[in-house]
Amino acid sequence: MLRVRFAPSPTGYLHIGSARTFIFNWLYARRHGGTVVLRLDDTDVERNTQASVDSIFDGLNWLNLGWDEFYRQSDRLALHRAAAETILRKGLAYRDFTEARAAEESDVTSGWLFNPGMRELTPEESDRRAQDGEPFVLRYRVPRGEKHVVAFADGVFGKQTKLAQDIEDFALLRSNGMPTYHLASCADDVDLKITQIIRGQDHLTNTFKHVLIFEALGGDMPKFAHLPLLIAPDGAKLSKRKHGPVVSVTTYRDAGFLPHSYVNFLCLLGWSPKNDREQMSRQELIDAFGFEGINRSNAVVNFSEESPIDPKAQWLNGQHLRTMPLDELLPLVAPSLPPQEDAERFRFTVDAVRQRFTSLHDFATRGRGYFFADFEIDPSALDKLNQPQARVLLAQLGERLEQIPEFSEAICEAELRKLAEERGVKPGLLINASRVALTGQAVGPSAFVVFSCVGRERVIERLKRVRA
């Protein structure tokens, strides 16, 4: 049984890179009939916040993919400690009683592997000092043989090897008794029977340590697949401090993205179905997803200060917006609008205007005139209305439409063209001016479609009103 896990640590909002990792895990599981485990890796009590937990759930819920099982690492401390005990008893770990090195001293150029004198402590002395309450860090006893090689096969990056002598004696337990990420993560992966680990490439080199832990713990070694990172246009890792809200998935929700279109966009960063397809349904993504399509180089999220949204994401959102089933779209646009009396006309209108929108927000902003009783006339549209005679003729058209027995696009068009001909103006003048009068916008669907969207009463009222 295939089991994957997504294990965010609640120290910030849901990062778009994390979201993509979650999506790839989800797709892989769905593709192969597996189980998705969501696990909060909250062993760092100093940095965890409830706000972060909330924001991660916010983001995940918005993506609307779901998961099958949920765990919190902080509930599983006993398991982690038992795992540490197992490794210590096997002689594969040792207690390090050295005092914590000051942060400034941790010189990254030193090539530090372990603290002197601690590996060699006899079990008796180690036990005694621990019993006496002397604080210690539990470290993995990395093999120091010249030729010892740690290896694993990565689903994306292929065969990976590293000399054990290049791996430091990393910590398993902190001096406060809490497990480190490496220990907690591996112990949980074993206990939760995770068969496939899919995560960011920032863990690629950590995996050598994890292989050592898995070996020490026994049981089946999960398979690994690492994902290229999402980076900023300047090549740097995306960070909130440096790049702002573009790194948080909730930003895209708040920008009026359709959840699925954002999922679709994220999938295209670092993965390709290899057949030039871009707009894909959820099922198409599931069917096409595999490690073969994953790239090995980092992908840039294309944003700038002037346009904080990746233009391709915006384009893709527009594509989904105008092609998705109308009935799925209606409930997503309705909440931002006042109640619409005529359900049938609402459907018709949404369908008409969505053709040129790229965000869910557009319905209440650019499309305000279609859905609200009050709306402003866009300043850039005014000159269409201020053509010679336009306002007067529009008002006359309104009066004529009051008289017609039946209100339809064809009849409105006939009336408008007849009036234009009688007064010797081009029909285009009245057509464009009426779009402005009816919606406040110079741009939009065919003007006669607009007549239907707005409806007889409001059409007449708005046409007559422009004379003032």
Place this chain on the structure above:
RNA sequence: GGCGCUAUCGUCUAACGGUUAGGACAGAGCCCUCUCAAGGCUUAAAUAGGGGUUCGAUUCCCCUUAGCGCUACCA
């Protein structure tokens, strides 16, 4: 510094060692047209550099360069 990973248009990407190096977004132009989109057509735009291997390298190998990651009692 050590170790690891990566390198195709501005961006996302495609190309069993043999292609005029393809597609998409963004840009420019044209068509369509009641406006704006959409759509169609056209255009500009890339194999980091140097060595090999090969009849032939975007593709395989090496070096250089650049970027990223790990190198914590963070995850």
